[in-house]
Amino acid sequence: MKKIYLVAFLMCMGIFFVFAGLQAGQDKEMPPAEAEGFWTYITDTNPYEQWEFMPGHEGMYPGQSPHGAYLKLYANDIAVKAAKAGEPMPDGAILVKENYGENQKDLMAITPMYKKKGYNPEGEDWFWAKYGPDGSVETSGKVDSCIQCHKTAPKDMIFSQPK
Numbered sequence: 001m002k003k004i005y006l007v008a009f010l011m012c013m014g015i016f017f018v019f020a021g022l023q024a025g026q027d028k029e030m031p032p033a034e035a036e037g038f039w040t041y042i043t044d045t046n047p048y049e050q051w052e053f054m055p056g057h058e059g060m061y062p063g064q065s066p067h068g069a070y071l072k073l074y075a076n077d078i079a080v081k082a083a084k085a086g087e088p089m090p091d092g093a094i095l096v097k098e099n100y101g102e103n104q105k106d107l108m109a110i111t112p113m114y115k116k117k118g119y120n121p122e123g124e125d126w127f128w129a130k131y132g133p134d135g136s137v138e139t140s141g142k143v144d145s146c147i148q149c150h151k152t153a154p155k156d157m158i159f160s161q162p163k
Helices: 002-029 035-045 077-085 144-150
Strands: 070-075 094-100 107-115 126-131 137-141
Touching (some): 126 144
Antiparallel strands (some): 107 126
């Protein structure tokens, strides 16, 4: 009888550690809300150029200031799933915008948004960044100009809503 209890206890502990490990792994998979680590994540760990385009914004489309004259908008799986369901962006959603010049060839900047629960409640928990084409950090974090502009967006601080 004691052997059955011991086996049951060990099985429960094993299941607990498997689930705890999976959760810890999920946390480690998501990038930090800081410029250098985030850049590494979107270019090396999980390259954004392999993601889908934001639904309704496939390929290059006309943009406006302060972004480029033409844009490409990539979304990670979390963001695509929420967009297709018409839901607000959840924790872990990432949108990466490539900003191009008038000739549609010159990449001027890369401007991502990353939803990180608890990061910045006043800015709906978005982490913002602007990188040069070479990955140099131009600005990042709780960027007031991004927050103030995106507060006027129709939903969840996102202008490029799914169509």
